[in-house]
Amino acid sequence: MRVLDSIKNNLFQPDKELEGAHYIFFKIFELFVASQAIYLMWYWGLYTLRISDVVLPLGLANYVDISFMHANNLPLWNAGIFSALVGFAFFRVGNKWLYGIAFLLLHFQYVARFSIGEIPHSANLIGFSILCIATGLIFFEAPDKRYKFILGSIIFFAGLGYTSAAISKLIGTGINWVDGRHLWLWIGEKGTDILSREGAWSPNFLQSLALKSIPIATIILMIGLLSEFFGFLLWFRKTRMFIVTALIGMHIGITLSMNIRFDAFVAELILIGYAWPFVIKKLWPEKSAYGKKLTRFI
């Protein structure tokens, strides 16, 4: 029980008195999430216009024939309605369920866009963030409680996701997962993707290094697995900054070794992993006090 108490006290910080800098940070964070979600809605919506067949139904598409979103302009209407809802919700104009409805539209856009075989995870944290903001606004009224629940729950699911990814690897392959030859195989796979995407590919410095030596490739995988496994340390304030730095390093390593970019994921990790309200207060001690006026937008 002490561990559970520690987790909830670290996630929700009940004893913490919020200051103006916290609310300034919150609206910057929310602006980031909202703008990323709107961007994804339009990006996915425009691409969905090219899709005419369902290969792999995901999410609610298992129960609703998602082909109604294909071969017409519905994805663009969906993106437009989503943008308007999120725009109103950001300024807390209208019903507290707006983000909840927007989340549902986002889910439909995702399953319509990714009905042809790919299951990307780069937008999962943005999806979780919209869900947690929606839940926070629906169930809490006080600005400080909304702030604490929304950020605490997002951090919880981010940490859970990384640790879950590591456990999936240990269950799927075992400790042998870190065998450097596995990295060789993935470099070949991702190299093929780049060759197909760009029409040309040759290995970069890190890939060449890994391909020359099994021990080096093994060390790269080992660092990655350990960083993921300890993702749950995000839940604790004292370790958050260190594990988020390790995770960002891991993502940079994945980009260099496997050409997989998680830009929005990393940007959000930077936002939730470091003490930005403290930085804002230190840099602008007087101006940050005005952040209290933002409470009506929390």
Add this chain to the structure above:
Amino acid sequence: MKKTSSKPLKILGYMLLVNVLLVSTHLGEFWPFSIYPMFSQAGNPWTRAMITEISDEDSLTWETTSREALNGTPVSVKSLGVDQIDYSNFVSKTQNWTTSRLEALRYMIGEEHIQDRNFVIFKVNGRLSESDSVVIEYTPQFLFAADTTILNPYLNFNSSVVK
């Protein structure tokens, strides 16, 4: 340290419960809920896909080959406005190549791009060899030309010339 009220924890608990229920009944994925299973199966052979362009249909050979001996020039699918991962999954995960599935692939690539060009659709297979190296093989699947789709005659498809 003051204890937090139970409401945030209860709501988080319900969200976690929904998370567990959805991922456990949907093969680990119900966006945005996921167990993040990517790369969990290490060392398995993989299949991807790519496109090459050949000058004329007669220069096409249907044998499986290496990158060095690849038939034609690799085409950037990005330049065609196609997402590589989508394209690759579409080609590699389709089990039964029906006429409508082939039409959907042509639609994805864009008929406008095929009007005056000959595209060869490849499956690319990678595996670890016993001598600790990665073997990558390229197998032509179809030829897409302006008004023609030809299937590799050496592969086991249900029909020969679809269009």
